[in-house]
Amino acid sequence: MTPTGGTTGQSDTYALIGHPVARSRSPGLHGALFAAAGIDAVYVCFDVAPEAAGAAVSAVRTLGLAGANLTVPFKESVLPHLDGLTEAARAAGSANTVFWRGQRLIGDNTDGVGLLDAVREARGHWDGPAVVLGAGGSARAVASALHAAGCPEVTVLNRTVQRAERVAASIGCVAGPLSREGFRRAADGAAIVVNCTAGAAAPLIGELPVSALGPGTLWVDTNYWMERPPQRDACGAVGVRFLTGHSMLLHQGVRAWTRWTGKVPGPEALQAARAAVEGR
Numbered sequence: 001m002t003p004t005g006g007t008t009g010q011s012d013t014y015a016l017i018g019h020p021v022a023r024s025r026s027p028g029l030h031g032a033l034f035a036a037a038g039i040d041a042v043y044v045c046f047d048v049a050p051e052a053a054g055a056a057v058s059a060v061r062t063l064g065l066a067g068a069n070l071t072v073p074f075k076e077s078v079l080p081h082l083d084g085l086t087e088a089a090r091a092a093g094s095a096n097t098v099f100w101r102g103q104r105l106i107g108d109n110t111d112g113v114g115l116l117d118a119v120r121e122a123r124g125h126w127d128g129p130a131v132v133l134g135a136g137g138s139a140r141a142v143a144s145a146l147h148a149a150g151c152p153e154v155t156v157l158n159r160t161v162q163r164a165e166r167v168a169a170s171i172g173c174v175a176g177p178l179s180r181e182g183f184r185r186a187a188d189g190a191a192i193v194v195n196c197t198a199g200a201a202a203p204l205i206g207e208l209p210v211s212a213l214g215p216g217t218l219w220v221d222t223n224y225w226m227e228r229p230p231q232r233d234a235c236g237a238v239g240v241r242f243l244t245g246h247s248m249l250l251h252q253g254v255r256a257w258t259r260w261t262g263k264v265p266g267p268e269a270l271q272a273a274r275a276a277v278e279g280r
Contacts, residue, residue, distance in 0.1 A: 007040075007042045008040055010040055011040050011041055011042050012039070012040065012041040012042075012066035013041070013042055013043075013044065013063070013064075013065050013066060014030060014041060014042070014043045014044075014065060014066050014067045014068060014069075014260065015043065015044050015045065015046050015060075015065055015068045015069070016043070016044075016045045016046065016068070016069045016070075016071060017046050017048050017056050017060075017068055017069070017070055017071070017074055018045075018046075018047070018048065018070065018071030018072055018073070018074055019047055019048055019049065019050050019072070019073060019074075020047060021045040021046065021047045021071065022045075022047070023225050024045055024071070025224070025225075025249065025276060025277050025279070026043065026045070026069060026249075026253060027043045027044065027045060028273075028276030028277070029249070029250065029253045029273045029276050029277050030043040030253065030257060030273075031043055031276070032269065032272040032273040032275070032276045033253075033254070033257050033265050033269055033272075033273050035272070036265060036266070036268060036269030036272055036273075037261070037263055037265065037269065039261065041066065046059075048074070050073045050074075050077075053074050053077035053078045053081060054078075054080075054081045056074060056078065057078055057081040057082065057098075057105065058081075060098060060105065061105060066100070066260065067097070067098060067099045067100070067256075067259075067260040068097070068098045069096055069097055069098075069253075069256055070095055070096050070097070070098065071096065072136075072137075072198070075094035075095060075096055075109075075136075075137030075138070076093060076094045076137050078095060078098075078107065079093075079094070079095060079107060082095065082098065082105055082106065082107045083101075083104035083105050083106060084101070084104055084105075084106045084107070085106065085107045085108075086106060086107065086108040086109070088108060088109045088110070088112065088113065088141075088144075088145075089107045089108050089109040091109075091144040091148065091171070092109040092111070092112060092137070092140050092141035092144045092145075093137070093140050093144075093167075093170060094109055094111075094137030094138075094140060094141055095107030095108060095109055096108075096109050096110060096111050096137070096138075096141070096252065096256070097109065097110050097255075097256040097259060097260075099259050099260055108256070108259055109141050110251075110252040110253075110255035110256045110259070111137075111138050111141035111142060111145075111248075111252050112141040112142050112144055112145025112146070112148075113145055113251075113252070113255055114248050114249075114250075114251040114252025114253070114254075114255055115141075115142050115145060115146075115194065115220065115222075115248050115251075115252075116145055116146075116149055117247075117248075117251035117252075117254075117255070118220065118243065118247035118248040118250070118251050119192065119218065119220070119243075121247060121251070122218060122241070122243050122247065124191070124192060124218035124220075124241070124243070125191055125192070125218075126146050126149060126150070126151040126191055126192055127150075127151075127152070127191060128151075128152065128189055128190060128191030128192075129151070129152065129153040129154070129155065129186070129188075129189055129190045129191060130143075130146045130151045130153070130154045130155070130190065130191060130192045130193070130194070131154075131155050131157065131183070131186045131187060131190050131192070131193045131194070132146070132154060132155065132156045132157070132193075132194050132196060133157050133158075133178060133183075133193065133194065133195045133196055133197050133201075133205065134156075134157075134158060134178075134195070134196035134197040134198075134201070135156055135158035135160070135163040135164045135166075135167045136196065136197075136198070138196045138222055139156060139158075139167065139194075139196035139197075140156075140167050140170070140171070142194050142196055142222075143156050143167065143168075143171055143173055144171050146192075146194075147171050147172060147173055151191075153173070153174065154171070154173035154174065155168075155173065155174040155175070155176055155186040156168050156171075156173060156174070156175050156176070157175075157176050157177065157178040157179075157182050157183060157186060158175070158177075158178050159177070159178045159201070159204070161175065161176070161177050164176065164177075164178075174186075178197075178201075178204065180207060180208060180209055183208045183209060183212065184209050184212045187209075187212040187213050188212070189214065190213055190214075190217055191217060191218070192217065192218045192219075192220065193213065193217065193218070193219045193220070194219075194220045194222065195219070195220065195221045195222060195223070195229075195230075195231075196222050198223075199223055199225075199226060202226070202229075202230045203230075205230040205231060206230035206231060206234075208231065210231055210234045210235055210238055210240060211238050213235075213238065213240050215238070215239035215240065216239070216240075216241070217240045217241070218240070218241045218242075218243060219231060219235050219240050219241065219242050219243065220243045220245070220248065221242070221243070221244060221245055222245040222248055223245055224244055224245030224246045224248070224249050224277070225245075229242075229244065229245075232244075246274075246277050246278050249277050250270075250273060250274055250277045253273070253277075254270070254273065
């Protein structure tokens, strides 16, 4: 458990629930936003056993947490234990945020809209094909958001093709194998590539033929904690812009914070939150 600041007897408590959580920068992000808004609240991290999704949701209720974020491996497994889902969470088939609606605990997903916010900020676009690498909770949220935002074609690539096909069928997009040839086919004319695979897949991601992408394509890697994310250097060599996951982390966190508090952070608060996310 990692407190972000001082507390009082009336402090609201928010939490990140996942496994592992030690490297998370969410406490700094939300701590900066609470401080800037003058909100008496603290944000902590709970490392919870992967099989304890139901118990984790019960703990949110029992402890009276004001809200929570969910990360691997709970984004999908918590769904049966919640009282309801937003349309974004339902479309994504996963939740990264839970909030109270009266006495009901509702799941939301801010990953997809956070990705769109990050792309807008980077002056990227999705008016051409998009390629999403991976088929987990984050990948489905990103693919769903791009499809809903009007991206003309979204292709989900995964090592286990059947899982990519299930994701694609639920969204209405295309599936394929996460391989050199599968990527080469999907990359033709792509406006954006989003790597949503876990860090363990880095060697495979590093083998993909980035040269198949055209200049001006935006590559987003959601693994913000990696010092040298795969393909960053290769993208620079062929004129493909590379965006680390820090911006997506910031924007999905801000969306979750706004969902909890009903407030929109101002420029100075965003600057402080960005500094926390980037480790400055």
